[in-house]
Structure formats: structure tokens, C-alpha cells
Amino acid sequence: MVRAIAAVVGAAFVFVLALALFGTVSDRIKTPPAETAAEWVHDRTPSLNADLPSAGLLGKYDDRQLQRGFQVFKEVCSACHSIRLVAFRDLQQLGYSEPETKAIAQQWQIEQPSPNPDTGETATRKNLPSDHFPLVFANDIAARAANNNAVPPDLSDITKAREGGADYVYRLVGHGYGPQPAELLKEFPDIATPKGLYYNKYFANLNIAMPPPLKSDGQVQYTDGTKPTVDQMAKDVASFLTWTAEPKLEARHAGGFAALIFLLIFCFLCWGAYQNVWRDEVH
Template identity: 70%
Template sequence: MIRWISALVGLAFVFVVSLGLFSSIVGVITDPAPPTAEHFVHEEHPLLDAGLPSSGLLGKFDLRQVQRGFQVYKEVCAACHSLRHVAFRDLKEIGYDEGQVKAIAAAWVVEQPSVNPETGEPATRKNTPADHFPLVYANDVAARAANNNAVPPDLSLMTKARHDGPDYIYSLVGHGYVPQPKELLAKFPDAATPKGLHYNQYFANLNIAMPPPLTSAGQVEYLDGTKPTVDQMAKDVAAFLTWTAEPNLDARHGAGLAVLGFLLIFCFLAWGAYQNVWRDLKH
């Protein structure tokens, strides 16, 4: 008797859940959600393709481009955004030698927090290659106070934290800051950008606290002589942030090719063994 009651209770539960699911599906079909300004803009302006050499299954970093991107980060982005998961010594992987890394670390604007051994008072010291990039702000309270109540995100893993991360960075900083279209305001009157924010057609809700970081060509003077257009600087900083998020990308792609090669050889050997073992039993 108890089994029958349990079965009936289970069937009733399944029926109620199925009915709710069916009602939800019917509601979505018959009464879809009204379009929003964000969906309208993002459908009209999909992310641009950065075309980075690191993209794709066989992609590899262009170290010169990554170095240029580091230069853009250092001169433009580092005033607000940290790289908490990257150490100065990691810069060797993009082509800097030990002396250059030491010089970069020692000259970095933000120093490492420390304690005066004589007085016990808080102090700072010069960065060393073993240190991680120091935080720009001591905490979120200080960050909000300096940025109109907005906290600049850490950029170490930004290209992993956003869908199509390299393309997102490239589109956002290089081509996203445009005048808000009048037709958008005519269609969505409530979509006007609030005071203190900036319209960006690639940002999630179209209104971003960060002012345009790349404002004009020549903002950064590249050491290798590359022409520093806004588009080029946006591509280069996207390449650098792709590297910070996945510095072992080249090795991972190389390992993937080796595994594929092994699997192909293994399949060929397995097929040959099959043909040899079963050749006398085939009719």
C-alpha cells in the first residue's frame, strides 16, 4: 500500500512539474519578452574580429604584438586596472630579458606594501621580478572613491571572463565609444546614457563608467616603430590580455597537436592489428 501511495505522489509531482514547464514554454512562445535596447544594439553591432595570431586551434602569440600590448597597458590601463595574477618575472616569456624585467619592476609606479622594520609602520618598497604586479588601489572603497563609485576590474583573466574575450576587449576599447544613436533613443526613450557614464555599443548594458581609454592615434609611441592607430592599440592590448589570461597557450596548442598525431598513429596501428588478427577468419 505504501508503495502505491509513494508512486502516486511521485506521479503527481512529475505531472505538476511538467505542467509548469509546459505553461512556461507556451508563455514564452505566445507572449515573448519585449525587446530591450541592449539586445537591439548588440544584434545590430556584433563583436568585431580582432584577428589575433593566437586565435584558432593552431594560433601562436606574436611576441612583438604582445610587447606592444604591454606597453599600451602600462601607459594607458595601469593607472586604474591591476594585474594581480601576473608576476613581473613572467614578462620574460614575451621576450624581455632579465635586466629589462628588473628595470620594469623597479620603475613601476605602484610599489609593494611593506613594513618599516625599525618602526613597524606601514611602508612601501621597490618591486622585484619575483613580485606580482601591485594592486592599483588598496581596496574597493579606495577604488570607488577614485572612480565615481565604480571599481575598475582586474584585467589578469578578463579575456577568460568574457565571451569571445579578445574580440570583446578589441571591440570595447577600440570601436565601442560612439555617439548614442538618435534612432535608439527614439525606439527606447529610457535608454539615454545617465550622467557620469559613457555609451559603449559593446558593453553589456551599453553604459560604462570607464571613459574612452584610447582617444587618438599616437597616444602610445611604440618602441618598434609600429604606427599606433587606435585600432592597432586596441588589437595589441587585446593580445597582451589574452597572454595574461593564458600564458601557456602555445604549449597547449603544441600538446594538442602531439596528442592528435598520437591518436592518428594509434588508430592506424589498431586497424592494422585488426586486419592481421582476423584475416584468416574472414569469409
């Protein structure tokens, strides 16, 4: 008797859930949600790809491009953004020598916070190669005060934190800024970019607090002779930020490739052992 009652109750519960699901799907089909301005723009915006050497299963970093990307970060991005998970000595992985790394640390525009051990007063000291890149702002309050109430994100893991990774960074800083299209304003009259924000077609809600970082060609003068177009600078800084997020990418790719080769050999050996063990078996 108890089992019968439980079965009836369970069946009724399933029926109610199915009825609710059917109603929700039916309403969605009959009255689909209105398209948002961001969806309207993103559906009509091409998905540009940076085509970096590090992309793909066997991708590798280009040290010259990483150094150019670091130069863009240093001269353009570091005024507002930090890379707190990266140490100065890590730059040796980009091809910088130990003296060059030490010089970069010493000359970095922001010094390390180092309270005076005697008085406890806040002080600073020169960066050492073993130090991580210092924060640009002491706290979020200072960051908001200097950036129109917006907190610039740390860029150490930005290519992992954003959908699209390096391609997202490349699109956003290199090809996203511009005036709002007349068609957009005609379709959505109330979507005008608020004062203090900037229209960017690759940003999630189209309006971003960060001013265009790459304003024109030649903004950064590369030391290796590469032509510093906005597109090239966007690719280079996207490559550098890919490295800050995945400094061991090449080793991971090499390890995965070696594991695949091992598995193939192991499968072949297993097949050979199977054939040897059962070769005298009568079928």
C-alpha cells in the same frame, strides 16, 4: 496496493509539471518579453573580430605585438587596472631581456607594499623581477573613491572572464565608445546615459564607468615604428591580455597537436594488430 498508489501519485506529479510547463511556454508565446535597450543595440551592432595570431587551434603569439600591447597597458591601462597574477620576470616570455625586465620592475610607477619590520608602519620598496605587478589601489574602498564608485577589475584573466575573450576587449576599448544613437533614444526615451557613465555599445548594459581609454590615434608612440591607430592599439592590448590569461597557450596547442598525432598512430597500430591477429580466421 502501495505500488499502485505510488504510481498514481507519480503520474499526478508529472501531469502537474507538464501542465505548468505548457502554461509557461504558452504565456511566453502569447506575450513575449519586451526587448531591452541592450538587446536592441546588440542585435544591430556588428561583431568585430580582432583576428589575433593567437586565435585558432594552432595559434601562436607575436612577441612584437605582445610588447606593443604591454606598452599600451603600461601607458594607458595601468593607472586604474592591475595584473596581479603576472610577475615582472614573466615579461621575458615576451622577448624582453633580463636587464630590461629588471629595469621595468624598478621603474614601475607603483611600488611593493612592505611594512617596516621594526615599527610596523606601512612603507614601500622598489619592485624586483620576482615580484608580481602591484595592485593599483590598496582596497575596494580606495578604488571606488577614485573611480566614481566603480572598482576597476584586475585584467590578469579578463579575456577568460568575459564572453568573447580577446574580441570583447578589442571591441570594447577600440570601437565601443561614442554618442548614443538617436534611434535608440527614440525607441527607448528613458535610456539616456546617466551622468558619470559612458555609452559603450559593446558593454552588457550599454553604460560603463570607465572613460574611453583610447581617445585618438598616436596616443601611444610605438618603439617598433608600427602606426598607433586606435584600432591597432586595441588589438595589441587585447593580445597582451590574452597572454596574461594564457601564458602557456602555445605549449598547450603544441601538446594537443602532438596528442592527436599519437592517437592517429595508435589507432593505425591497433588496426594493424587486429589484422595480424585475425588474419588466419575463417569467415
